[in-house]
Structure formats: C-alpha cells, structure tokens
Amino acid sequence: DAGITQxxxxxxxxxxxxxxxxxxxxxxxxxxxxxxxxLGHGLRLIYYSAAADITDKGEVPDGYVVxxxxxxxxxxxLESATRSQTSVYFCASNPGGSEAFFGQGTRLTVV
Amino acid sequence: xxxxxxNSGPLSVxxxxxxxxxxxxxDRGSQxxxxxxxxxGKSPELIMFIYSNGDKEDGRFTAQLNKASQYxxxxxxxxxxxxxxxxxxAESTQEYGNKLxxxxxxxxxxxx
Numbered sequence: 343d344a345g346i347t348q349x350x351x352x353x354x355x356x357x358x359x360x361x362x363x364x365x366x367x368x369x370x371x372x373x374x375x376x377x378x379x380x381l382g383h384g385l386r387l388i389y390y391s392a393a394a395d396i397t398d399k400g401e402v403p404d405g406y407v408v409x410x411x412x413x414x415x416x417x418x419x420l421e422s423a424t425r426s427q428t429s430v431y432f433c434a435s436n437p438g439g440s441e442a443f444f445g446q447g448t449r450l451t452v453v
Numbered sequence: 454x455x456x457x458x459x460n461s462g463p464l465s466v467x468x469x470x471x472x473x474x475x476x477x478x479x480d481r482g483s484q485x486x487x488x489x490x491x492x493x494g495k496s497p498e499l500i501m502f503i504y505s506n507g508d509k510e511d512g513r514f515t516a517q518l519n520k521a522s523q524y525x526x527x528x529x530x531x532x533x534x535x536x537x538x539x540x541x542x543a544e545s546t547q548e549y550g551n552k553l554x555x556x557x558x559x560x561x562x563x564x565x
Contacts, residue, residue: 375552382461384541384557385497400552432496436551440485444496 345369348433348445355423355452363418363448365433371443373436374416376400376408378429379447385432391416423452455480459542459556468565472529476542476556479523483544485551486518486525491539491558500540501527532563 346367355361365374372393377385387400389408397408405427407419420427433445456479466472478486485504489497503509503516503525515528525544529536539560543553 373551377555382557384457384459384555385543385553387552387554390552401554438551440487440502440551441499442551442553444498447496 346433346435346443346445348431348448351446351448353448353450355450357424357452358422361420361423361450363420363431363433363450365416365418365445367414367416367435367443369435369437369443370413371435371437372413373438374410375434375436375442376406376416376418377432377434378402378427379432380429388418388431420450423450425452428452455483455544455554457542457544457554457556459540459559461557461559463560463562465562465564466532468532468534468563470532470563472532472536472561472563474527474529474540474542474559474561476525476527477523478525478542478544478554480544480546480554481520481523482546485545486516487543487545487551487553488514488516488525488527489541489543489555491541493538497541529561532561534563534565537561537563 375390376388391397434442436442488500491497517526539558542556545551
C-alpha cells in the first residue's frame with residue numbers, strides 16, 4: 343500500500359524492556375520524523391532524518407535511538423522503556439515541501 | 454527553545470457560526486505556519502499553511518498571519534459538527550524539510 347505506515351498500532355511493554363516502533367513510507371521522501379503526543383503537550387519532536395544515514399535529535403530525544411539505513415524505513419527504539427514513555431508515537435515524512443504526512447500512530451503503554 | 458502557544462479550549466460554537474482559533478509563536482525566525490486538524494484517535498492532517506503576512510483563504514478556511522505580532526489564526530466559516538476536532542498550530546524555519554514545532558492544540562466543538 344502506498345503511504346506511510348506504522349507498526350505495531352498498539353503495544354504494551356514492561357518497564358526496562360527494549361521496544362522498537364517501525365515506520366515505513368513508500369514515497370521515497372527525504373525527510374522523516376518521529377513525534378510523541380501527550381495530553382497538554384501537543385506533538386513533540388523526538389528525532390528526525392534528512393536522508394539515509396543522516397539523523398539528528400529533536401526536542402525530547404533522551405531514552406530513544408533511531409536509525410535510517412534505507413530511505414523508506416525509520417525505526418524508533420526505546421532502549422529501556424520507562425513509564426514516562428507511555429504515549430502515542432507518530433511518524434511523519436516530507437519530501438522537502440510544505441506538507442508533512444503522518445502515519446496512523448502507535449499507542450505505547452509501558453507498565 | 455521555540456514555543457507555540459494555543460488556548461486548549463474547548464472552544465464551543467453553534468453550527469453555522471465562525472470559529473476563530475488563535476496561536477502565538479516565540480521564534481521571530483519562523484518562516485512557515487501550519488494548521489493541522491486531528492480527530493480523536495487519528496493522525497494529524499494538514500488544513501492549510503501560510504508563509505506571508507495577511508490572509509490566505511481555502512474554501513471555508515482562512516489563515517491569517519501577522520509576523521510583527523507573532524500571531525497566527527484560523528477562521529472556519531459556516532462551522533459544521535464534522536469540524537469538531539483538535540486544531541494544531543505548527544511553525545517551521547523551513548530547515549530540514551519543514552521540521553515542525555507544534556502547539557498543544559485547541560479543541561473545537563461545533564454544536565448542532
């Protein structure tokens with residue numbers, strides 16, 4: 343399917359476990375982003391990438407790791423999940439123009 | 454630290470009325486401004502973007518930008534119950550493919 347897809351859509355994990363959220367886009371957009379959304383905070387940027395093998399920290403990067411070996415994939419890893427990382431995570435892509443396209447989101451609960 | 458401020462609401466308007474959503478930003482270097490709509494449990498979708506001072510109209514939506522006052526607004530004319538959603542204001546300095554800084558969003562409720 344064309345577009346940007348995230349997996350899984352829902353995930354429950356335990357404190358201290360490593361978990362990876364996947365993001366895949368079929369447009370070959372250069373730019374990709376990971377945001378988290380929490381009540382009262384809107385969307386906050388975790389990491390972004392301008393191209394394969396080029397990534398940089400956003401506003402709230404602590405506890406997260408990203409990689410981008412291929413243009414179409416931008417996985418986000420929580421190295422040791424904490425309850426404060428319970429959130430809704432959105433991946434987005436942008437070809438360099440005006441509109442960012444968002445995935446469906448992943449609702450992560452850390453117990 | 455860049456900041457985008459929005460009144461969280463909820464803003465309640467009757468069906469057919471004009472809804473006015475407001476946003477202020479702190480970074481004078483911001484170049485582009487975006488309004489996204491987000492329905493509950495869904496991902497944000499772009500409504501409009503604006504770069505230049507003044508008004509920009511698209512159907513029932515009008516975005517207004519005043520860079521001197523660091524103020525952005527979105528007007529929704531003839532509001533419909535289907536417009537009930539959270540409206541997110543975002544800004545960008547046009548670097549890195551429009552890396553966006555979002556406000557917390559305003560909840561809009563249109564009552565029929």
